[in-house]
Amino acid sequence: MKVNKHYAELEESYLFSTIAHKVADYQAAHPDKDIIRLGIGDVTLPLAKSVVKALHEASEEQGHKETFHGYIPSEQGYPFLREAIQKYYAGRGVELDTAEIFISDGAKSDLGNLLDLFDVDNTVLVPDPVYPVYVDDNVMAGRRIAYMPANADNGFLPMPNDSLKGDIVYLCSPNNPTGATYTVDQLKVWVDWAKAHKAVILFDAAYECFVSEPGLARSIFEVEGAKECAIEVCSFSKIAGFTGTRCGYTVVPQALEREGMSLNKMWLRRQTTKFNGVAYIVQRAAAAVFTEEGMKEIQENLDYYRRNAAVIGAALDKAGVWYCGGKNSPYIWLKCPGNMGSWQFFDWLLETAGVVGTPGEGFGACGEGYFRLTAFGDADRTKEAADRILAAIKTLPSGC
Structure with missing residues (x-):
């Protein structure tokens, strides 16, 4: 052994x-x-009160035979939550198919689990400084890691250039730890680079809810062509305080293909094999986040x-x-x-x-x-x- x-x-x-x-x-x-x-x-x-109310109501449902929920119908998550997320994106001008939305127990898990889709013989690009999980996930797998300096000279937002070589790129915006945030125009440069190099961007949008200034991106899918080269990971931890409740979601576009394979279908297959989904009561609570109240x-x-x-x-x-x-x-x-x-x-x-x-x-x-x-x-x-x-x-x- x-x-x-x-x-x-x-x-x-x-x-x-x-x-x-x-x-x-x-x-x-x-x-x-x-x-x-x-x-x-x-x-x-x-x-939030509306979230707690949804938790209570969903818990009560679980105590009655008529409304009891067992295994989740789809490891992607319940339709009611995926549709709520779809509308949330649509409100910011980003159109998604619910089949592209996958509910998870948090962004941290998916950022590591997504690596199942990629061969170990890939070079990973990460900013420096960076959220340590990006590095540790890839060290555990034995992948090559290359660092992109983020410093005062580039506003702690590394940008691609002709000499940059990599297959998987981690971008976090608003950034953890620096708080720096990419503009839509800056992300367009990254998308163009990724498409030209057949790379895949893993975009960590866990803090998107804090973006308030115009011109700054909340989703990489605000950039035309991003669905052909990017996966977006987000979380309810920061927007709704679910750090102890555990819920997140990942968007894997249907247009994203590599070597003749659909990454959307690969991720669905991975999740149906290795993941049983997020608890019904938690998904009901998450859906309450997107109600008007x-x-x-x-x-x-x-x-x-x-x-x-x-x-x-x-x-x-x-x-x-x-x-x-x-x-x-x-x-x-x-x-x-x-x-x-x-x-x-x-x-x-x-x-x-x-x-x-x-x-x-x-x-x-x-x-x-x-x-x-x-x-x-x-x-x-x-x-x-x-x-x-x-x-x-x-x-x-x-x-x-």
């Missing part, structure tokens, strides 16, 4: 596990220290997080610290003051201000010297954290 030795090539610990251990050790050594966590991107507001409640929650981002941004402005993100993203990506390294700033901020963030280096080599803060916290605690950060930075020597 042989094991998959590629696991030995992974980092010893997942980024956020490392952070959790460091914070736990610090808290144990300083039990009286009040720590505010702005690191992990978990939401803090409860589910649900969308109103969801927007109130999103505005709450946007205000948190503005509070953090205002503090950094006062401190004279460079940052991006926060406007079309729940993440603020800042340049570490005092010429500190990412982990050095992590330790300094924890010790000086009692605030936890995420070191940019943990997202890739190009993240060194940067730091991520999240706007998903409680408003009062976020305000206190912003005040602490500002006060701490003021203690640094001027010119830092």
